[in-house]
Amino acid sequence: MNDPVGTQLLTLIRTADDMKTLRGLRDQFHDQMGSLLSEQPVEQFYNHLNDVHDALIQRTIALSEMQMARLGNGSPPVPYAYILFGSGGRKEQTFSSDQDSGLIYRDPEDEFERDEVKRYFEQFAVTIVQSLQQLGYPPCEGNVISNNLDWNHSLTEWQHKLNGWFEDPNWERVRYLLIVADGRCVYGQEELLSALKRHFYSDMLKNPVIVNHMLSNTMRHKVLIGVFGQLLKEQYGEDAGSLDVKYGAYIPMVNSIRLLAIQAELHETSTLARIQELKARGRLTDEDAQAYTVAFKLFLRLRLMTTEREVDAMYGNNGKLASRRLTKELIDELKTALRVGKKLQRQVHRLMGGKM
Amino acid sequence: MVKKLLLSLGALSLLFPALSYADDPSAAQLNMGLNALWVMVAAILVLLMQGGFILLESGSTRMKNAGHVAGKTIFTLGLCSLIYWAVGYGFTFGADSSEALNKFIGTGSFFFDPSISAGEGDNYPSTIFFIFQLAFASISLSIAWGGFAERAKLSSYLIFTILFTAVIYPVVAHWIWGGGWLAQDGAQDYAGSTVVHLTGALAAFAATVLLKPRIGKFNKDGSANEILGHNQVFSALSVLLLWVGWFGFNAGSALSVGDGFFGYVAFNTQLGAAGGAVAALLISWLVAGKADITSMLNGALAGLVAITASCAFVAPWAAVVIGLVAGVLVFFSVKFFEKMKVDDPIYALSVHGAAGIWGTLANGIFATQELAEKVGVGQGGLIDTGSWHQLWVQFESVVVCGAYVLAASFLILGVMKLVMGFRVTEEQEIIGLDLSEHGTYGYPEQMKKAQQNL
Structure with missing residues (x-):
């Protein structure tokens, strides 16, 4: 984004301290954007819009991390990637897109930590989804969302899951495969999703x-x-x-x-x-x-x-x-x-x- | 052994003397008997079409009105029979009118008291003819109920049955079938596209206009909502019942077995219905992107309605064309009425009205000279004879009959609306007529839960 107003907005989003401020920025931004549609080529407009959505979601995740720490859960025990599916994954969100999301985290080296790590990311996803709802992003109607445990796994679990879908593909599972194809890492360690996608294409x-x-x-x-x-x-x-x-x-x-x-x-x-x-x-x-x-x-x-x-x-x-x-x-x-x-x-x- | 046989034969001939001495029946008697049998079967088939209307009307409407919709058909069939017996038949076929009066209405044969068997030279007993004609009148009445559905008071059904059977239907039937002025002009309406179907449909139109649309049918901005019927299987079965019954309706209208011409009528009927069903499904698929079951069912009925006037007058290919056109016509007619914000719950206006008009006019186009001469009504149409005469006569009969029925219906229903009220209250309509008019639901188990939510 090269216009000064837009840059300023992104800066404000990246430094917002609470959800209320973020919601205020989103509402304000929506009001301004309406008039821009006729002035810009549509793909530029979408880039602009999706940069802002991404920034809002990224900031929400960062704030959620802090909230987790405040509540005594500590910081993320292993690296993770927060994934957007659907229109978010395709960078085609409109003003009103819902949350289609998932979460991948690296397998903990110590077997014994597994349950604890799992619990952290379960709780983390719940926090993120709730915060995004406060921002006005409704949860996915089809329940493809990170706080649903079907879409929140370690990398190995994800790979097993994909294998299961490959081996016994019914209509529903193939639909999931198509959903994964649109996945994009919006926050966290990109490499985790890349690894999954490599597995996907084999x-x-x-x-x-x-x-x-x-x-x-x-x-x-x-x-x-x-x-x-x-x-x-x-x-x-x-x-x-x-x-x-x-x-x-x-x-x-x-x-x-x-x-x-x-x-x-x-x-x-x-x-x-x-x-x-x-x-x-x-x-x-x-x-x-x-x-x-x-x-x-x-x-x-x-x-x-x-x-x-x-x-x-x-x-x-x-x-x-x-x-x-x-x-x-x-x-x-x-x-x-x-x-x-x-x-x-x-x-x-x-x-x-x-x-x- | 031989003794025993002779003895028992002798005893038998004492008991049943006719066995050995009766005359063979004359050819005329046999002929009369066969005709009587066929017309009686046809009358029963037409009567059974009421079963079709019960399923059609209840299947196309909501559960909360099902018992009312179904039950009132039987009640009005009963009332209609009494009224038709008392005056309706006399106004249609009574032979006591002077020549001038007979152009417009028949008189005589009120409280019809028929002879117990066919007289010398009769083609069939008048009792059977009466039942056959009564069945037609009751069909026309049941078509009219399409415009009343889901919101008219039960009392209005009672009053309208009396007046429709006494003064609306008999007048049109007399004009075309009872030797009235349109019959003298040679208007062709073999089994009643105009007399039965258009008449019923226009009464339904007057009713639905005066009643106004059902609650929730149209939005403030004028867009329509789809109020789905509660049972599409009922609707489909109803069409089959009507389709089969229609063989009585059309082929029975030959009123004789004779040389088997009624078979030709049945044959054309089947082609017309088939054309309607196929065309309607295809056109809904092409235009709306989805093959619509309701449209297809309407198409089959529209094909039947349209071929009703022309089944005895046209070649088989024309029967197919008449059916196909009816199927397309009914699809667009439904859209048209919706656009005009006329709520037509059972699609009576389109199925019986639009297709009835088309079927009647189609005679003027497709009737052949040969068949017109065989039936003995009017002449060949535009294609066969190149003459516009028959088309004009057909047009005239549609316009005149339509105008009469529309005026009479608006008058009668309008007065009813002023004097006694026509529509149930908003509360009653929402609760459903089963409860408001009869006190029990047609589907008690299912409706109990809905009731608790009100």
Whole structure:
């Protein structure tokens, strides 16, 4: 971030002493950011926004460490990595993203310390999740979150867990694998996640069952454009007439590109970076990469325009674009982009050898 | 041995003299008997369609109203029968009117007292004809209930049954089937796309407009909510029951066995229904991105409603086209009424109204000269004869009958609304009509819990 206001904000976040101050900074920042969207290219805007989210989360974790010490739990007994999954992992958080997270810590050298270390990180994750809730980040609805013991392990445990998923892949476990692919270390020792990712990529894709599950998971959300080229909008309820941009445009593209990225064993997590890297490695033609980038940028922009809902002091969002925001030009642009999204889905399907 | 046989034969011939001496029945008698049998079977099939309406209406509405919705159909069927016997049949088919009056209404045969068997030269006994016609009137009435669903007072069902059966349905039926002025013009409506279905649908329309939408159907900003029915399996079964019953409805309208023409009518009926079901599922899939079961079920019924007028007048390919168009039409019609903020819980306006109009007009396009001559009503349509005449007659019959039913229904229901009140209170509607109108739930175990939460 190169503007002085932004730098100043990051400094304020990094030196904030308590959650209340952080929440105040987040609220203030949200108010300022609204006007910036029209002035910046969307990817720059997202970088900016996600830098701030990262800073807020990093500071929260640091403050949580201190709180742990204050409560007599001491400092972290071994190095750890706090992982963001989902949009946080992809650096695609909007103003209102929930907490998708996990925790990896190094195996203690002494066997006897294991339980104690485990207890520390359990307690630590609870503290972090609670603090982030105070900041207005709602917990993940699917319970992919660090205070859930399924997502909080030592590196060896994580590797065992992945092995279990590889050996007996059902639909649910493959979904977890896809979640791990988007993981990004936001705080702590990066190397722990890198080690896990190396393990992740060791011949997972040779198993046709995994590939098939990944493909069907990736294809599950349909691009919301009909055979007559019409937008498939919500028909009933409060959101009637709006378009589900999140699940009908953004997620299908994220999923498709992620699958290509996994196949190419990329370590990038952001969708735009993945597209660039796929192009660089010759897995996407220049034209396709260009078209996908343009379409995806539009979806990123529209995601910021979706209807916001504040529930219980949490920043929330229904992922849907209200019909009053769908202007004639926007609809045309959207249709073109959705057709590109559909084309991408078909391409991935073909590449992965799926039958339709 | 031989002695014993002769003895017992002799005893038998004493007991049953007809066995050895009766005349063979005449060909006319056999013919009458066969017709009577078929029309009676058809009448029973049409009566059984009420079972279809019970399942359709209750399946498409919520649990808290299920007992009321189902039970009131049986009650109104009973009341309708008495009224039809007293006056409805007479206004439709009574032969005592002067020629001028007969153009508009029949008189005579009130409190119908039929002869106990068919007279010389009759094609069937008048008793069976009465039952068949009564079954039609009750179907039209049950269609009208679609507009009442989930919010009308029970007393309004009572009053409207009387007035609908006495003065709304018989007038239209007389105009087209009872020798009235539209019949003289050659309006083709073989089994009642207009007489039965459009009439019922327009009464439903008047009711739903006067009642206003159900609580929670539309949001403040005008967007619609989907109030899902409580049992889609009921709805699907209802369509099958109606579909099978429709063979009585359409093929029974041949009123004879004769040369087997009723089989051709049944054949076209099947094609029309099939076209409707297939087209509706596909169009919902294409337009909304999801293959919608409710739309498909509506499509099958719309195909049936549309082919009802034309089943005896068109070639098989035209029956398929009529069904396909009906399936597409009903899908968009549902969307249209929703957009107009008309709450149509059972989709009666679209299934019976829009498809009824289409089916009636379709005669003017697809009827063939040959079949029109065979049935003896009107003439061939636009495609076969190149003449617009029949289409105009069909259009006229839809407009005139529609206008009459709409005016009469709005008048009757409007007065009812002023005098006695039409809709239950908000509290009653939320608790459900099972409890407010009858005191017990149709699903007591399931509703008990919901009640505690109120």
